[in-house]
């Protein structure tokens with residue numbers, strides 16, 4: 100296990116929890132430490148418990164664990180909410196002078212640090228800096244060089260002027276000094292080694308937005324919804340620099356149809372939403388496929404059904420993206436498994452969409468969307484980005500796609516299923532596209548033979564893609580182990596770390612993380628080789644397990660979580676262990 | 687090339703399946719004339735159609751075209767125009783398509799004021815589904831699903847448009863072909879969202895709002911010395927529930943289209959074949 104530290108700040112929504120947490124996370128990242136953040140938040144803006152958690156280590160960290168070493172508690176409830184994760188020796192920093200915190204009782208085995216956050220902040224120039232005082236105190240407790248905090252404060256407050264920045268630096272130092280002077284125990288046992296690495300810190304939604312820009316996305320339309328809104332907020336403004344635009348539509352029906360229109364005009368276009376929004380878009384999935392329009396539709400999943408738990412984790416929309424819509428819709432479903440993969444899979448999604456002229460579902464989840472994670476910047480090496488636009492024809496090439504009357508055939512049933520696209524404005528390329536069944540010219544038909552031919556043409560695109568692309572997976576653990584664990588989406592990190600926990604108990608596991616849902620890698624050999632297969636996912640029914648079972652016609656075991664919280668590494672390891680022993684009993 | 691474009695160039699070789707006498711023939715002819723008259727060619731025109739008898743229009747015209755799902759033609763048109771402002775975008779559909787299932791989009795398309803033209807073939811009935819009440823049907827109009835009549839007042843689309851900040855609101859009658867074509871032409875030439883509600887009678891299912899009815903009642907605004915740039919005068923005319931007008935009801939000569947305000951000038955279709963030159967800056971932002 101890497102020598103890591105788990106740190107959190109918690110209080111009421113509106114207390115500046117997020118920005119304070121972010122300042123610390125950024126300071127750690129700039130000091131060359133890896134960071135993995137998570138948020139506890141409720142679906143309201145003011146009031147209600149909320150926390151920002153940071154796990155940090157010099158080694159890469161990829162999941163949350165059930166342990167909290169240092170907690171800044173702005174409310175008494177913060178302590179209660181986190182009691183399960185606090186342990187012997189955990190440090191709790193709180194403002195004992197605050198009226199609501201005067202009767203706080205810290206359990207004997209833990210260390211309560213009473214720091215007059217507000218008073219010290221006022222001395223430094225304003226009560227508003229109380230959280231920064233707490234950060235200074237946390238630096239002292241964890242042995243983290245406070246200079247690293249300075250840069251992060253500059254970044255956060257720089258545009259508010261020099262004086263504000265200086266006051267904040269001063270506030271942090273007051274917190275640090277207070278702990279130094281008032282608490283004799285000057286070493287709490289933390290070693291916050293720094294390195295020369297310069298990491299970047301970003302979340303899954305931002306990575307998707309960045310991937311879209313790298314891939315040449317020029318038009319984005321969406322309707323705000325948690326947890327997909329960050330994609331839109333990231334693109335807003337930034338996309339303009341490249342000649343593109345974000346449009347906030349009146350609803351999701353408009354959002355997907357605008358994106359479709361832009362795609363037909365030749366732009367790389369995308370929309371992103373979450374559960375309820377995906378429902379509203381469903382009718383248009385068929386139109387996208389039927390008109391053979393390239394479109395990236397991103398679903399950042401959250402807890403459903405209905406409005407469910409909008410700020411909680413779930414992977415419950417897999418069936419929706421795989422099967423949603425009436426009739427049979429050729430489509431691709433791609434599901435990144437890490438924050439950095441959110442970037443790369445977005446780039447791929449645009450390429451699949453244009454090469455095969457289909458809807459491509461980019462499926463992410465809340466756990467990835469709100470998690471910020473550090474990466475070496477090379478992980479987003481822009482030179483590696485390739486853009487493939489597929490069969491786009493210009494005036495000169497048009498000829499080879501016209502019929503005997505010289506009419507352009509946008510739905511020509513080519514052997515590979517892929518027909519030519521002519522962007523509007525191309526001379527002599529004018530043509531019709533429709534959601535109705537149509538012939539090669541795009542004109543409505545109910546002719547049985549043409550219908551069959553066009554259905555086969557569209558399906559053929561999927562078959563061509565199956566052949567042409569690499570639908571691979573990532574593998575960890577021991578390839579010869581009897582137990583095979585498979586997961587998709589954001590569970591990869593927890594499972595990878597879970598492997599270490601299992602190893603400590605001499606439990607041998609082979610772990611496969613699958614980023615492609617449709618088409619997907621053929622796992623039948625792997626499953627046959629294993630004595631037991633366990634599929635891990637954040638939903639109650641095992642939607643991916645169903646798909647895999649269907650592929651191999653063999654019953655698989657399932658580990659499911661559906662309380663709204665992502666898997667934690669240690670907890671997941673425990674569940675896997677249980678499944679393995681259950682199998683041994685029945686064997 | 688535009689100078690030698692004739693209106694028949696906008697005609698496809700597909701024979702319309704509209705009922706003989708349907709108002710949509712005249713509506714379509716006027717649209718094609720107006721497009722040719724304004725110097726557009728099929729290759730730089732994009733027609734988006736809704737679902738309904740009216741929505742078939744995209745099939746019978748020749749241009750770049752998309753026939754989408756019921757009620758969502760306007761957002762598609764907005765997407766097309768924003769992605770390529772050099773295209774002439776025309777959206778067409780029925781009163782059910784535009785004012786019922788698509789009513790939300792209508793209001794927002796009007797207030798967004800993208801430079802495009804929206805032609806609604808208002809026959810005050812659902813034609814394609816064989817004769818049910820539409821949002822513009824009269825309160826007492828008996829149909830298969832409203833045997834006593836809808837029992838609710840019809841929507842007033844021109845009032846909705848004016849209230850939503852419309853910058854060009856016109857009314858035409860498909861049978862007054864010359865006038866209808868002129869009005870569509872004016873809508874195309876308008877800088878912003880040009881909205882034309884067209885009385886386009888359904889000869890099969892609507893025996894109340896017929897050619898005769900419109901012919902007898904319609905009044906041309908030109909005869910009334912209506913000043914279309916006077917918003918209050920427009921409001922008065924539009925709210926006269928018992929009057930059928932043809933002409934431009936309202937026109938804002940200071941209208942600036944949305945895409946222009948947003949600074950979109952070029953087609954978004956051209957992109958580099960890799961990430962942009964300065965793409966690593968996007969990453970560095972996260973240091």
Ligand SMILES: Cc1ncc(C[n+]2csc(CCOP(=O)(O)OP(=O)(O)O)c2C)c(N)n1
Nearest residue numbers: 737738739740756780781782783812813814
């Ligand atoms: C979501 C959806 N609901 C219902 C329909 C069935 N439908 C097709 S056309 C139409 C009404 C058309 O009326 P209108 O827009 O007035 O056009 P018209 O046929 O009169 O020209 C309906 C309800 C559909 N295609 N899609």
Ligand code: SF4
Nearest residue numbers: 705708739813888889
């Ligand atoms: S049913 Fe009515 S609207 Fe439809 S084609 Fe016939 S006349 Fe026209």
